Amino acid sequence: MQSPAQYVSGNQLQRRDASRLLPPLLARLDCYGTVLGVDTSQAMVDFARRTYGTDRIQFQRADISSPTVAKVIGTTFDRIFSLFCLHWVQDQRLALKNIRDLLNTDGHAILIFLANNKIYEMYEKMSEYPRWQVFMRDWRSFVSPYQQEANPAQRFCHLAAKAGLSACRVTAPWCSFEFSTTEDLEAALTPVNPFVDRIPKEERHTFMAQCVQESTRRLF
């Protein structure tokens, strides 16, 4: 994620879901102490530090799918929250094992991520256009690992158990979100599009316009 400010202005969907899903879960957990926010993107960490950093809320660059992440972070936690991140991680086994290693005994994690989404069908279609092919050869590595799962919740439970996490409650509800305009849809799609920064600047507008077109074909 290279453009945190752009992400913040286009993340209505993530905010809507977080404000729906988090409060009932947080009501069941005591939360206190200090917070460490981590992200693999230095741009996100710098933005978060500048915007939200305090003595009690700190940020650090870390990759949850790295074998050394627990060592890099160097401490363990009573609560771990992961929002809209895990669908970016292909190695779910390692990411979940890392989350287990970062949790204190009796700790709890709340993990919210996309199981499947039409956006990935759009990536596949875009990767077939000769004009964009060269920038999108690795599109599969940006697809949620649960995209093709008939029962993503069951698959997640299985992987979580293998990683030593006991899953209290796992659901994969179908959710929809209404963008008022195609501009709003483009503002949401652009900052999370992993390919756009690879496209020459003068072609980005055409690329994103086509992403929006391919998305609306699938969404409506």
Ligand SMILES: C[S@@+](CC[C@H](N)C(=O)[O-])C[C@H]1O[C@@H](n2cnc3c(N)ncnc32)[C@H](O)[C@@H]1O
């Ligand atoms: C859609 S953004 C979500 C940001 C924020 N957590 C939120 O809820 O709005 C996904 C974030 O996951 C981060 N990310 C992707 N892979 C990661 C990894 N392996 N470890 C840590 N962060 C990762 C990206 O850099 C990006 O900032």
